[in-house]
Amino acid sequence: MLTLRQIEVIRAIMLAGTVKGAADLLGVSAPGISRVMKHSETQLGLRLFSRNHGRFVPTTEAHGIFAQINEVFAKVENLQFSIDALKQGGGGVFSFASAPSISQHILPRAVKRLRQKFPALRMNINILKIEETIDYLLLKKGELVAMSFKIDHPGLVSHLLASGRLVAVVPAGHALAARTAIALTELAAEPLIGIDPADPYGEILAAPFRDHGLPFDLAIQARFGQTVAALVAANLGVAVLDEFSMAARETPGVAVRPIVEPTSFKTYGVFNAEVARSIFADELIDLLKLEMREALAVR
Structure with a gap:
């Protein structure tokens, strides 16, 4: 079975047409490219390239392999893109809500900081009254509600965000x-x-x-x-x-x-007790706490 490194080298030769060009493309030495190619041909028991006026041309027998190599490489690139997107917050929608008392000033500031950390994150933000929170979380319409009331419900968990006045x-x-x-x-x-x-x-x-x-x-x-x-x-x-x-x-x-x-006035982050929190929910909780501490300091 070919390794991802062998696939990368074979594809580079296909694109560049020469061992030196493939080496430049991958940022490695030409002898190293030659060794990987020869080992791959030996392993497969198949000649992959023929030389034509100094260039490496795919053999007729290897055309089917090259098509699959391109497909595999494309999937690897897509995987890396997805990983990078997740690091930036892409690939999903972070749904959460807030009580009106928090949504006016504190929430937008926290969301701004969240956007700076995860620039590709898609968000769906709702504004809920306290009595609407239970259904919102139990029906899994969102992960988190920033609330001005501690909700006593066996299916929900409330974490203190801040104590104000x-x-x-x-x-x-x-x-x-x-x-x-x-x-x-x-x-x-x-x-x-x-x-x-x-x-x-x-x-x-x-x-x-x-x-x-x-x-x-x-x-x-x-x-x-x-x-x-x-x-x-x-x-x-x-x-x-x-x-x-x-x-x-x-x-x-x-x-x-x-x-x-x-x-006294307390605020809470309320979650569904049965649902694991995402990194975005944890980050938003920290940012809400930060913004509330800063608001208390100013006041």
């Missing part, structure tokens, strides 16, 4: 914007914009008010944090959101301030 969001020209920190009582006294407390994310935002015996009476209710922030920028009220939702370097029209009372 809730923040007060007020119109840029509002009197409270002059404060270095804002109390919950001050926010409760203003028209509140927020998310339905029956929603898991909305319940997180409402919890500090409830824990301190304060009303969480929403003057305007929206579905996503981005909408809430935009309504605050329109001077329609104040809000409480998580600091990752407000992780932009600057948000026009609003002032983001710490809340006087202690608050």
